[in-house]
Amino acid sequence: MAADLEFTSxxxxxxxxxxxxxxxxxxxxxxxxxxxxxxxxAAMEQIDSVxxxxxxxxxxxxxxxxxxxxxxxxxLSAWYRNITRVTDPAAGAHKAWAKRHRDHPLVxxxxxxxxxxxxxxxxxxxxxxxxxxxEFVPQADxxxxxxxxxxxxxxxxxxxxxxxxARLLGPDTDDGKExxxxxxxxxxxxxxxxLTGNLSPECAAKVKAVxxxxxxxxxxxDDHRSFHEKMHDALDEAMTRLLAARLxxxxxxxxxxxxxxxxxxxxxxxxxxxxxxxxxxxEVGALxxxxxxxxxxxxxxxxxxxxxDAARRFACDAMIVPVVTAxxxxxxxxxxxxxxxxxxxxxxxxRPDPAELDDLTRRILGMVIAIASGAAxxxxxxxxxxxxxxxxxxxxxxxxxxxxxxxxxxxxxLRDRGTCAFPGGCGAPAIRCDQHHxxxxxxxxxxxxxxxxxxxxxxxxxLIHKLGWSxxxxxxxxxxxxxxxxxxxxxxxxxxxxxxxxxPPAWE
Numbered sequence: 001m002a003a004d005l006e007f008t009s010x011x012x013x014x015x016x017x018x019x020x021x022x023x024x025x026x027x028x029x030x031x032x033x034x035x036x037x038x039x040x041x042a043a044m045e046q047i048d049s050v051x052x053x054x055x056x057x058x059x060x061x062x063x064x065x066x067x068x069x070x071x072x073x074x075x076l077s078a079w080y081r082n083i084t085r086v087t088d089p090a091a092g093a094h095k096a097w098a099k100r101h102r103d104h105p106l107v108x109x110x111x112x113x114x115x116x117x118x119x120x121x122x123x124x125x126x127x128x129x130x131x132x133x134x135e136f137v138p139q140a141d142x143x144x145x146x147x148x149x150x151x152x153x154x155x156x157x158x159x160x161x162x163x164x165x166a167r168l169l170g171p172d173t174d175d176g177k178e179x180x181x182x183x184x185x186x187x188x189x190x191x192x193x194x195l196t197g198n199l200s201p202e203c204a205a206k207v208k209a210v211x212x213x214x215x216x217x218x219x220x221x222d223d224h225r226s227f228h229e230k231m232h233d234a235l236d237e238a239m240t241r242l243l244a245a246r247l248x249x250x251x252x253x254x255x256x257x258x259x260x261x262x263x264x265x266x267x268x269x270x271x272x273x274x275x276x277x278x279x280x281x282x283e284v285g286a287l288x289x290x291x292x293x294x295x296x297x298x299x300x301x302x303x304x305x306x307x308x309d310a311a312r313r314f315a316c317d318a319m320i321v322p323v324v325t326a327x328x329x330x331x332x333x334x335x336x337x338x339x340x341x342x343x344x345x346x347x348x349x350x351r352p353d354p355a356e357l358d359d360l361t362r363r364i365l366g367m368v369i370a371i372a373s374g375a376a377x378x379x380x381x382x383x384x385x386x387x388x389x390x391x392x393x394x395x396x397x398x399x400x401x402x403x404x405x406x407x408x409x410x411x412x413x414l415r416d417r418g419t420c421a422f423p424g425g426c427g428a429p430a431i432r433c434d435q436h437h438x439x440x441x442x443x444x445x446x447x448x449x450x451x452x453x454x455x456x457x458x459x460x461x462x463l464i465h466k467l468g469w470s471x472x473x474x475x476x477x478x479x480x481x482x483x484x485x486x487x488x489x490x491x492x493x494x495x496x497x498x499x500x501x502x503x504p505p506a507w508e
Contacts, residue, residue, distance in 0.1 A: 046114040052122065053112035055094050056101030063098055072424060072469065072481060072489060074458035082425035100126050106141040110149075117148045124154065128161035132168055140164050210238050339364050404435050404447055412452050415477055420456040422463075422471070423481045423490035428456035436460050438473045453479060 007013040080091035110116040183197035214234035420426035433454040439445030468484035
């Protein structure tokens with residue numbers, strides 16, 4: 001694609017590109033002739049080819065300079081994912097062009113022209129020639145690129161690539177090869193799972209040996225389930241038996257652990273005799289639907305979000321850990337300050353009215369208790385004790401210990417949304433993260449919720465301990481990261497709070 005304009009900087013070129021693409025995006029295409037629309041669509045494919053070449057050249061330079069460390073990320077793909085806000089697959093696809101730029105310069109040069117080969121054809125050609133011995137790759141790339149320039153279609157390119165492979169590697173080169181083992185479990189907004197992967201022969205044999213007998217043994221009257229449905233139910237049964245056998249690591253001897261989330265506002269308003277799970281399902285179902293959707297793209301700490309009957313069934317034989325949550329609402333602070341001023345003015349009067357002081361005291365304490373974390377443990381002990389979720393209050397600050405207690409680990413994981421808490425986004429799940437003291441223990445840092453956060457091994461070991469970055473946990477739960485020179489790099493932001501109660505309750 002010939003350049004018709006001369007540019008003096010990347011910024012100038014990007015400005016022109018954005019302007020041109022904005023113009024093309026705003027055109028009223030139904031008013032244009034088909035030939036013109038076709039020309040636009042064809043040009044977009046050419047632009048995609050050039051974009052791939054740019055990503056390859058720029059990405060290679062970015063990796064060579066380790067520029068991702070300037071943003072606090074472990075790799076170019078992590079930088080792509082968090083700075084440009086693309087999905088994991090897109091970030092990996094963009095980074096892949098840097099490797100293609102190194103290994104297949106002839107194909108990438110053809111892409112830069114925008115007219116010889118398309119982006120998708122280039123990926124296909126590189127996939128074919130990458131199977132060849134390294135010394136034959138440049139020549140094979142040149143043959144296929146030239147064939148594409150001469151008008152050979154994709155089927156013809158496939159024939160050429162297959163002939164080259166057969167001549168250089170011999171026939172049946174795939175015999176005996178097994179797909180690389182791997183397993184992926186993704187979830188939908190509704191919490192349904194999508195399981196895909198390649199199993200090794202040994203693993204496949206074990207899965208068949210477990211699931212097929214369970215599926216065959218599950219006979220029900222008028223059973224009209226398909227084989228696939230029976231295999232699904234067999235997997236569910238196998239997982240249930242595994243949990244019941246207490247064989248899952250970190251289960252503390254229980255087949256499962258249920259974390260019961262109770263919002264502070266709900267806890268305050270609980271009427272005597274109210275069923276907690278019923279109220280939870282009715283009033284905060286949308287909130288947990290949001291958490292479940294978040295777990296769809298970030299694995300979190302390995303748990304699953306359940307509500308309603310599913311939560312009841314799962315919790316029957318589970319170790320239940322109640323977790324009381326609350327949202328900070330700064331709106332009552334002005335009223336609190338005003339009440340304190342009234343109290344001070346009344347108390348300094350010549351003959352203060354004890355009844356008025358007592359009323360002001362109760363109103364002030366009502367506001368303070370409504371937002372104070374100390375009230376949560378009191379309410380949990382007294383109100384939840386009636387329905388079996390109370391138990392002794394668990395301290396969140398334990399001073400200096402050799403190991404971080406499990407309840408603090410759980411609280412930290414919940415506060416940090418079950419992923420690496422480094423500002424800017426990381427996405428590493430909590431099960432692959434380390435617990436870090438923001439103020440190091442050798443400097444007097446306590447093993448307390450306010451001093452501990454979770455970071456992946458890259459951010460913890462490399463960025464903080466090796467490269468000298470530091471983090472501070474702010475009073476509102478956000479985290480500020482600083483570079484070794486002390487400059488503030490980024491501050492995280494908490495998720496949007498739930499709607500706050502219009503006014504705090506008065507406490508008698």
